[in-house]
Amino acid sequence: MVDTRTLAYINLFAVLGTLENLCELVPEASELAQTPKPIALGFDVKGGPAGTLTFKDGKCRMEPGIGKCNVRMAFSSPAQFNAMINGANPPISPGLILNMNFMLKQFSPLTELLESYMRPEPEKLKDEEFFKVSTTLMFYTISVALSQIANNDKIGQFSAEHTPDGDIAFNIKDGPCATLRVKDSRFLTIKAPASEPRSVMEFESIQLARQLFDNEVNALGCIGTGKIAMRGMINMLDNLNRLLDRVALYLA
Secondary structure (H helix, E strand, O other), rough: OOHHHHHHHHHHHHHHHHHHHHHEEEEEEHOOOOOOOOOOEEEEEOOOOEEEEEEEOEEOOOOOOOOOOEEEEEOOOOOHHHHHHHHOOOOOOHHHHHHHHHHHEEEEHHHHHHHHHHHOOOOHHHHHHHHHHHHHHHHHHHHHHHHHHHHHHHHHHHHHHOOOEEEEEEEOOOEEEEEEEEEOEEEEEEEOOOOOOOOOEEEEOOHHHHHHOOOOHHHHHHHEEEOOEEEOOOOOHHHHHHHHHHHHHHOO
16 A cells, blocks of 8 residues: 555655756756756645755755745645645745746746656657666656655565665666665665665666566566676665565555
8 A cells, every 4th residue: 555645755855856867867957947046945744744945056956854945835734745746736825926937937847847757658768868867767766765665654664674774776787876875774865876885786777777667577587687686685685675666556
């Protein structure tokens, strides 16, 4: 079963958080993110996550917590926030009204552009560059979702409780890399290579990663044939595999 609160954490930090990478990889996104001065959007979900998405110089950055925001959107529940992600209107606030031009002409097009890469039309994937960017964005979304599930989903928390402290390298060979840092049964995703990992999970190619993300190939079969390289502490990798199973449910 999918937990609504955990889904809100994934939607905020994993899905909206991937706007960071979209602005880095897609020139059109960087142009949309240009602002005369920094603009910070705060998302405050009662009983759920809180985070701030800041736009500056054609880039954006997602950070946990609510600081000083130009637009602060307060959601009465995780369900209301999830509904906004699925297309419902955000709650009205003075900051939203004052920055409506940015929200309509820049933020909304950015989220639509992200969706076009995350849920692409099959024809677009025939373009090599689009395929690479789309798969890279999916990789970063999944890497952050892993930590949100480990920290908030009850089944994910069970796996986290049995994962030793240390860094796990989560990589695509010759492609994007992430570090899953585990401490005291809590996971943190860092969108950068692990320098001294205790365990490594690496997909042999970006093509294989895409097939796995789209459920076109079996992960266990790929591990058996060595297409997914796994080395290091077995119990870390075993629990990571369990978390990946949960990611598939939430991001389906």
